[in-house]
Amino acid sequence: MIRVENLHKHYGVVRALDGLDMTVEEGTIYGFLGPNGAGKTTTLRILAGLARPASGRASVAGVDLAADGRALSRRLGYLPEEPAFYPWMTPREFLDYLGRLHGLSAAERAAQIRELLELVHLAEAAKRRIGGFSRGMRQRLGLAAALVHNPEALLLDEPVSALDPIGRKEMLETIENLRGQCTVLMSSHILADVERVCNAVGIIARGRMVVQARREALLERYAQPVFTAETADAASAQRWAGRLQVQPWAAAVSVEGERVRVTVNEIARARREILPSAVAAEIVLRRFEEMRPSLEDVFLQLTGKEAAQ
Amino acid sequence: MNFFVVLRKELTEQWWTKRLLIVAAALAAFGLASPLLAKFTPELLKSVPDLPAGLADLIPAPTLADAVAQYVKNMSQFGILLAALMSMGAVAQEKERGTAAMILARPVARLEFLLAKFAALALTFTASLALGALGCWYYTLLLFEPLAWGPFLALNGLMLVAFLVYVAVTLLCSTLARTQAAAAGLAFAGLLLVAGVGSLPRLEEYSPGRLFTWGAGLALGNADPAWPALWVSLGSIFAALAAAWLVFRRQEV
Numbered sequence: 001m002i003r004v005e006n007l008h009k010h011y012g013v014v015r016a017l018d019g020l021d022m023t024v025e026e027g028t029i030y031g032f033l034g035p036n037g038a039g040k041t042t043t044l045r046i047l048a049g050l051a052r053p054a055s056g057r058a059s060v061a062g063v064d065l066a067a068d069g070r071a072l073s074r075r076l077g078y079l080p081e082e083p084a085f086y087p088w089m090t091p092r093e094f095l096d097y098l099g100r101l102h103g104l105s106a107a108e109r110a111a112q113i114r115e116l117l118e119l120v121h122l123a124e125a126a127k128r129r130i131g132g133f134s135r136g137m138r139q140r141l142g143l144a145a146a147l148v149h150n151p152e153a154l155l156l157d158e159p160v161s162a163l164d165p166i167g168r169k170e171m172l173e174t175i176e177n178l179r180g181q182c183t184v185l186m187s188s189h190i191l192a193d194v195e196r197v198c199n200a201v202g203i204i205a206r207g208r209m210v211v212q213a214r215r216e217a218l219l220e221r222y223a224q225p226v227f228t229a230e231t232a233d234a235a236s237a238q239r240w241a242g243r244l245q246v247q248p249w250a251a252a253v254s255v256e257g258e259r260v261r262v263t264v265n266e267i268a269r270a271r272r273e274i275l276p277s278a279v280a281a282e283i284v285l286r287r288f289e290e291m292r293p294s295l296e297d298v299f300l301q302l303t304g305k306e307a308a309q
Numbered sequence: 310m311n312f313f314v315v316l317r318k319e320l321t322e323q324w325w326t327k328r329l330l331i332v333a334a335a336l337a338a339f340g341l342a343s344p345l346l347a348k349f350t351p352e353l354l355k356s357v358p359d360l361p362a363g364l365a366d367l368i369p370a371p372t373l374a375d376a377v378a379q380y381v382k383n384m385s386q387f388g389i390l391l392a393a394l395m396s397m398g399a400v401a402q403e404k405e406r407g408t409a410a411m412i413l414a415r416p417v418a419r420l421e422f423l424l425a426k427f428a429a430l431a432l433t434f435t436a437s438l439a440l441g442a443l444g445c446w447y448y449t450l451l452l453f454e455p456l457a458w459g460p461f462l463a464l465n466g467l468m469l470v471a472f473l474v475y476v477a478v479t480l481l482c483s484t485l486a487r488t489q490a491a492a493a494g495l496a497f498a499g500l501l502l503v504a505g506v507g508s509l510p511r512l513e514e515y516s517p518g519r520l521f522t523w524g525a526g527l528a529l530g531n532a533d534p535a536w537p538a539l540w541v542s543l544g545s546i547f548a549a550l551a552a553a554w555l556v557f558r559r560q561e562v
Contacts, residue, residue, distance in 0.1 A: 048414040051561045070416045078414040084407030086318075088325040100314045101415045145411065 001026040001183040002047070002153055007056035009042050009207075016042040017053070018207035024153075024185050024200070029175065031198030031215075032187040033295075035303055039207040040187040041081065044155045047185075048078040060153050074102065077151035077182075081158045083142030087131030091122050091141050094130060095148050102149035116144040119174060135162040143174065154178065156186040160193055172197050195295040205303045215295070222301060223293025224251060227262045227274055232284040234258050240283045247273065258286075312421045312428075315412075319429035332391050333437040339387055340441025343380035344448040347371050373453045374529055377464075380445045381525045384438070384468055385518070392434065392472045393496050396479035399426045400557070401492035409562040419557045423484070427550060430476045438469055456528060464524035467539070471517040474542045477549035478503060484553040484560070515541040 002024035009017040017039045024030040034040050045051040047058055049069045058065040063072045085094055092113055099109035117123045120140040125133070130141065139162045146154055159175065160168040176197045178184055188194050194201060195215070202212035211218065231237040234257050241255045249266035264270035271290070278285055323329040348371050355365045400423070403409035413422065442465045449456050482495035507516025519538035526532040 045410075045561075048410075050410050050414060052559070070418065073414060073416045076414070080407065080410055082407060084411055086322065086408060088322065097314070097318055098415060100317075101311050101412070101417055103416075 001028075001061055002030075002185055003057075003059045004043065004047075005057045007043065007046065007058060008054040009039070009046065009051065010054050015207050017046075017056075020056070020204065020207060021209050022202055022212060024183055024202075026183055027180055028200045029179055029184040029186065029198045031194030031201045031295075032185055032204065033189070033191065033194060033201060033299055034187075034204035036189070038204045040204060041157055043204075044078070044157050044185070044187060045080075047155055048076060049073055074149065075152045077146035077149070077154045079139075079142045079146040079154070079156045079159055081161065083138055083145065085130040085133075085138065085141065087129060089130055090127050091117060091130060091144070092126045094141070095144060098145055098148045104149065112148060112150075116147055119147075120144045121170065136164060136167045139163055140167070140171065143171065151182055153183045153185065156184060158188055159186060160188070160190065168193070191294070191296045191299055201295065203299060203302050210302045218298055219293050219295065222298040223295075224263050224265060224297070224301075225267045225270070225293060226291040226297070227264065227270065228287075228289050228291055229260045229262075229278070229285055230287040231258050231260065232286060236283050240278060240281050243277055243281050244274075247277070249273065310421075311415075311417045312425050315417065315421055315425035316428050319425050320432065323429060323433055328395055329433050329436075332395060332433050333440055335387060335391060336384065336434075336437040336441035337444055338441075339383040340380065341444035341448055343383050343445050344376040344452050346383075347375040347379040348452045371453075373449065373456070376445075376449045376453055377456070377525050377528050381464070381468075381521050384441065385471070385521045388434070388438070388468065388472045389475050389500065392430075392475035393479045393500050395433070396430055396476045397483055397492045397496040398489045399430070399480055400483040400553075401486045401489045402483075404562050405488050413562055420554050423480070423550065423553055423557055427477065427480055430480075431473055434472050434476065435469060438465055438472070457530075460527045460530065460532075464528040467520040467524035467527075470539065470542050470546075471520045474517040474545050474549075475500065475503065477546040477553075481549045481553040481556075484557050514538060517542045517545070 002022070004020055004022040007017050007020040008015070020039065020043060022043070032040050032043070042051060046053050047060065047065065049065065049072065060072055061075050063075060065072055089097070095113045095116060096109055099112060104112065114123075117126050120143055122137065122140055122144065125137065130138070133141065139159065143156075143159065146156070156175070160171050163171055172193055175184060175186065179199075186194070186198065199215055200213070201215050201218055203210045211222070213221065229240075231240060237255050237258050237260050241253050241260050244250050244253045244260070244262055247270075249264050249270045250262055251265045252263040254261045262270075262274065275288070320329075351368045351371050354360075354368055400409070403412075409422075413419065442461065446456055446461060478499045479496040482499050483492040486492035486495050503517065506512055507518045513519060514535060515537050517538065519535040520542060523533060523535040523538065
């Protein structure tokens with residue numbers, strides 16, 4: 001659905017994008033991750049037709065960005081990180097204006113606006129001037145604005161960064177409900193959010209794609225399993241950690257007070273041997289858990305490697 | 310064709326932000342006041358206490374020519390100033406606020422976006438100038454004698470062309486600038502440049518300012534045509550808009 005090939009973009013001597021390749025399959029919610037300044041916003045702005053690449057190609061649903069930007073904008077919805085509005089307009093008037101720009105009929109606009117304002121929980125504020133809206137309300141109105149023409153693909157730049165916990169939960173639910181209706185490309189630095197709603201993930205660093213895959217495949221491929229345990233006292237934790245460090249299946253062992261964290265590279269063997277090692281060392285365990293590898297572990301591992309290079 | 314959708318929004322915005330009202334009120338007030346000032350300024354001067362003997366007799370009686378001269382002087386000064394003030398933020402403000410990005414990510418051509426802004430400003434100045442002209446014509450009729458409609462319309466048409474030169478040049482400055490403050494600086498520099506070039510002896514014949522004197526002559530029946538100034542002014546409007554479009558179409562918002 002969204003294809004980006006060898007995209008380059010420079011701002012003076014700064015290389016914002018350095019040969020970025022990305023493929024977002026139809027119907028997926030794609031989490032676009034990367035540290036600050038990695039090129040996420042630049043990529044989205046290029047796709048939205050607001051910035052020009054130095055070279056490379058981008059297309060959405062087979063429509064090439066360079067060939068027909070106007071046709072592309074009919075298929076795309078775009079929510080910038082800080083959506084801006086005309087303060088003198090009401091949400092209804094703003095959405096109506098955008099609906100007109102997309103050529104919707106009066107009846108289509110009326111129905112769509114009613115539905116969208118309900119969706120983003122702004123129905124009660126429909127007649128208030130946008131100038132008095134909070135940042136969270138603006139973010140939600142921005143999402144409604146991006147959806148006004150039922151786009152095939154939606155570009156969301158940090159859609160939940162300005163929201164409070166409840167607003168964030170609602171926004172993520174709304175995005176999750178779009179699964180299957182349209183393709184979503186969502187940039188974020190909140191890994192837990194991406195992990196929650198995205199079924200495909202791309203990690204970008206210094207303008208290049210480090211890795212992209214289905215979320216589960218990525219976790220399986222890169223995340224190393226982790227065991228955490230809480231011992232009766234700090235001395236026991238230190239003693240057990242010393243024994244664990246020499247085990248061939250232990251990749252890293254860290255101690256923090258009474259807590260021990262073990263990253264392993266042979267999960268089957270570790271599962272068999274880790275508890276017997278505690279028994280052998282006469283360690284009393286208050287808690288023991290095999291942690292599910294998280295996207296954060298993968299992200300730190302991959303972006304750390306990239307930064308080291 | 311989204312030109313008319315954007316134009317509608319621009320006109321609504323001018324109404325809501327009271328910009329339309331400000332321009333209309335200012336030009337209507339100066340239109341009305343011009344014949345009044347022409348009529349009563351000599352009277353006021355004569356009524357100054359302790360006026361040296363004989364001086365009052367030297368103050369000439371006001372005529373229709375004074376009313377027209379006052380009208381042209383007021384409108385040219387304040388019309389140009391308003392043209393610059395109303396246009397300087399047109400594009401720069403949208404870029405600075407981020408609304409340009411929200412709109413230009415839609416199927417709106419940048420040319421449509423620019424032309425709609427120019428058209429909205431042109432309509433505002435046309436309507437406001439019409440109000441001012443109506444007021445001037447009516448009070449001139451009451452205080453002096455009727456102005457011939459045709460030549461008076463021609464005077465206002467020429468003034469409108471001159472205003473639109475300043476609107477187009479300021480719109481170009483607003484497109485070039487990233488912020489409103491920079492746009493204001495550029496606009497005033499542009500305004501001074503146009504005025505400065507127009508005051509050079511050999512170039513005066515081509516300057517938009519020459520349209521005011523030609524118009525005044527037309528209204529009073531002693532016209533000194535300045536066709537080169539009209540062609541240069543129309544060409545300047547086109548050139549400024551074309552330059553704004555060429556800049557804007559490659560600009561990142």
